[in-house]
């Protein structure tokens with residue numbers, strides 16, 4: 001009996017080893033923000049996001065642009081599209097991965113990326129409007145793509161990337177999609193991975 005209880009206990013521990021508990025705060029507590037919270041919680045339940053949750057602290061703000069710092073913030077975009085919503089989540093978490101583990105390498109990475117892809121248009125909607133963060137976004141977008149492939153499979157991941165390529169950061173998404181092998185090598189050289 002004791003052994004059975006122990007086994008059940010261990011099984012429970014094992015099964016619950018997935019997405020850590022998320023600490024989600026709503027800025028306006030509107031119906032839309034509540035819906036977004038439910039969507040993120042549903043995704044966190046459906047997929048194992050443990051690897052892709054660098055910070056568990058999330059703010060939902062219907063008036064904000066999605067951003068990572070100082071607190072990961074999500075707006076109401078893609079309420080009706082779980083795959084795209086998941087991409088917004090892992091994108092901001094990828095920024096956290098870079099902030100937490102690769103901050104010091106940016107000084108080396110940046111000139112190398114500029115040398116590799118000197119003709120990127122950094123103005124919106126092609127880039128993010130700034131040279132440094134546009135180029136560093138190339139690494140973030142690769143991490144986003146890796147996470148989506150792992151969670152959704154290659155073809156659904158590609159569908160999300162294709163959509164975003166037409167929507168915003170167009171030149172940045174195009175660059176990683178058109179130079180995937182080269183960018184894989186770049187990430188490997190700097191040891192950047194989830």
Ligand SMILES: [Zn+2]
Nearest residue numbers: 091095137140
């Ligand atoms: Zn970003």
